[in-house]
Amino acid sequence: MTTQEAPVESVEAEGRPDCWERFDAYRKEVYAHPDGGQGLLKIYDNYSENYNKDSVTLGYLGPANLAAVASEYVTDKGARILDAASGAGMVGEELKRRGFTCVDALDPSQDSIDYSKRHHSYTEHICDTLDEHQTKIKDDQYEAVVMCGAFGVPGHVTDICFPEIIRIIKPDGYFLFTVGDHVLEKWSDKMDAAIDALKQNGAWELIESRWVVYFTAYNERAKVVVLRINKK
Structure with a gap:
């Protein structure tokens, strides 16, 4: 088993906020559970x-930038959206700030x-994992599913969940997710292959992959991958 290491520290010691050591220790613990x-x-x-x-203090801009891209594709503020791997709700807060009123958390x-x-x-709040199993969510429930900071991170979400994601999104809906540059180093080829296989099957099409600022404390960028569901 290959263990992916936590991203290297990139903030000079004298410039670190008080929460740095706590957050850095947390991040290393996460990566120690592949x-x-x-x-x-x-x-x-x-x-x-x-x-x-702590994330806000350290410049975690992934949720805000993902929500901004999602708002370009989903223009109906009453559209039903799932925040997958929602964590403590930062993406949900950003979507609410942009006027979305029907967002669920998983x-x-x-x-x-x-x-x-x-x-x-x-x-709605759903406590469940995203993997090969089928969640309690019914077919074709969401205009969009968004996911920030989970794909490819050890022990989190992989391409094995793609069929479940497709199942719960309405035709012509969107799946948008972030992939940090440190994750892409190990996941790029496998992710591209998984996306392409489902594209060839007619399940979805890749609309764009856009670089955004992700985490300023770690000097990280992320790709926001945007897929449109094609099932009929």
Whole structure:
């Protein structure tokens, strides 16, 4: 088994905010659980109280930039959207800020789900994983599914969930997800192959892959991948 390392620190020690060491330790713990499971969920449960404020302090712009791209494709503010791997709800907050009123959350960490209820960004809260199993969500429920900071991260979400994502999105709906540059180093070829296989099957089409600022504390960028569902 190959273990993917956490991104290298990139903020000079004298310029680090007080939360740096706490967040850096959390991030290294996450990357130390490449197989996911209860150990990883416990890390998220324990960090749910501090995640949002620490991320904002350290310049985590992935959620805001993903929400901005999503708003270009989904123009109906009442459209039903799923925030997949929603964590403590940062993407949901950004979508709410842009006027979206019908956003659901899905995440395997119950503590993170509970924390996200505080900012009232979500309509429904679903505690579940995204993998090869079928969730309780009915077919063709969402105009869009968005996912930030989960794809390709060890122990999180892989291409095995793509059929489930396609199942729950309406025809002509969108799947938008971020992939950090440090993740792309290991996942680029496999991700492209998985996307292309489903494209060849007529399940979706790749609309664009756009670079955005992702995490300023780590000098990271991310690609926002935009796919449109083609099923009839």
